[in-house]
Amino acid sequence: MIKRTISISIIALVLSVPALASGDDGQPNDILRKMEEVNAQYTELLDKMDSIERQRRQLELLMYQIDDLDQYRGGMNVEDAPPEAIEVATERKQELEAQTQAMPELPRVSNAVGGVLTPKGRLTIEPSMGFSYSSVNRIAVEGFTILPALLVGIIDVVEADRDSYTARLTGRYGITDRFEAELSVPWIYRDDATRSREFLTGAVEDKVFKAQGQGIGDVELGLRYQFRRSSPTAPFLVGNLRIKSDTGSDPFEIASMSTLAGQPQFSTELPTGSGFWSVNPSLTFIYPSDPVVFFGSIGYLWTIEDDKGTSVDDEGNILGFGRVDPGDAYRASFGLGLGLNENSSFSISYQLDQFTRTRIETAADPSIAGSDVTVGKLLIGYSLRMNDGPPLNLAVGIGTTDDAPDTDLTFRVPFNFGD
Structure with missing residues (x-):
């Protein structure tokens, strides 16, 4: 113009x-x-x-x-x-x-809770060592009662102590700043000691059955994605998907031996795997409220049924199982983390798993009574970074239900490579 x-x-x-x-x-x-x-x-x-x-x-x-x-x-x-x-x-x-706020770091106490997502292009190698101990007491009765206080038959009292050691190598890679992939390879050593004695038969000595097992466990693949937050007051949301293989030894392919009342079966060698593939989607929320961080997760464990065919006991008898569905599980956990200073943090959480019944095709009653169990665990986590070295993570689990391990201990040390 x-x-x-x-x-x-x-x-x-x-x-x-x-x-x-x-x-x-x-x-x-x-x-x-x-x-x-x-x-x-x-x-x-x-x-x-x-x-x-x-x-x-x-x-x-x-x-x-x-x-x-x-x-x-x-x-x-x-x-x-x-x-x-x-x-x-x-x-x-x-x-x-x-989006500019970073997700707070927590002691990694489980696969669904703890830590932050791996940045894009970074590889994290995390060796870990775990120990688990559980003690089980069981009474088997084979007979009948004449009067409410008079039993005719055999009472078999079984006490089992189970130790499990797991050396695990885990690798995580940041595909993007919000998406990471994980591969976990465990090596497992198990040692069970079972003591059994017959009552009402005059037996004065216990029968002791010992079994061990070692080898590669079930390899797992995990994916984690952090969703975008709509506001600074919204919690961080992380979607998790874990797929467990059946690379460990199958308990349905291991020979067994008989013991006392009712001829229950004891494995001569302990399996290192579950024998089934499983898929575990879950959603984790993390809500920072300085100086405390609240977190929790909900998930579902789907174990895929499989045809287990037959197994052989110590006398050469063929035992058929057919198709076996070990049951699924509903999972939930919640807890809080506290940053003690720049180099150390502490967390406490509770985890609860509710498993559905196992179904065996060839059993008289396909739905196995007593196989629907509840596993509750209290988890306490610690994280300590010394100087410029990697953080040292320690998690202690305490069983709170009869079906949970009495205690377990896991020590992890992550090493980062790349940007």
């Missing part, structure tokens, strides 16, 4: 030259000189306007690039902005603030 106005002025000045020359024959050179001066000024002005136009375009490009940031900072005057614009800018500001 400015260029057009200046051009029209120059044209009008040029058209007026003949009139000026005819009216004043003594000054044609002065008029031409003034026209040249005006033309030079006009050319200089055009150059400046071109430079201003280029700068305007660059500024416009920059404004497009920082448009989101401008909304985030409230680029317009609040008094002049409509309510809808203020609301949108506020929501956008909260979203950006929520």
Whole structure:
């Protein structure tokens, strides 16, 4: 618009030259000189306007690039902005603030709770060592009662002590800043000692059955994804998916031997796996409230049924199982973490698993009574970082139900490689 106005002025000045020359024959050179001066000024002005136009375009490009940031900072005057614009800018500001906040780190007490997602391009190698101990007492009665206090038959009292040692190597890789993959390979050593004695038969000595087992356990693959937060006050949400294989030795393929009343079967070698594939989706929430961090998770364990065929006992008898469904489980946990200082933290949580009944195709009653168990565990976690070294994570589990291990202990040390 400015260029057009200046051009029209120059044209009008040029058209007026003949009139000026005819009216004043003594000054044609002065008029031409003034026209040249005006033309030079006009050319200089055009150059400046071109430079201003280029700068305007660059500024416009920059404004497009920082448009989101401008909304985030409230680029317009609040008094002049409509309510809808203020609301949108506020929501956008909260979203950006929520995304810039990092998920707090917790002692890694389980596969679903603890730690932060691995940054993009980083590989974490985490060796760990675990120990688990459980003691089980069982009474088997084979006979009948004549009176409420008179039993005719055999009573078999069984006491079992079970120790399990697990050396595990876990690798985690950050695919993106919000998505990581995990591979876990365990090596397991088990040692069971079972003591049995018959009562009401005159037996005075206990029968002791010992069995061991060692080898690769069930390899697991895990995926974790952190969902976006809508506001700074919303909790962090992490989706977890774990797939467990059946690479460990199958308990249905191990020979067994008989003991006392009712001829219960004891394995001559202990399995290192479950014999089934399973899929475990879960959702973890983490809510920081300085200086405490609250967390919890809910999940479902789906164990895929399988055809186990037959097994052979110590006398060569063929025992058939057919298709076996070991049952699924509903899982829940909750707890809190506390940062003691920059190098140490502490957490306490409770985990509860409710398993459904096992079903065996060839059994008289396919739904096995007593196989629906509840496993409750209290977990206490510690994390300590010494100097610039890796954090040392220790988790202690205490069984709170009859079906849970009495106690377990896990020690983890993660090492990071890459960015």
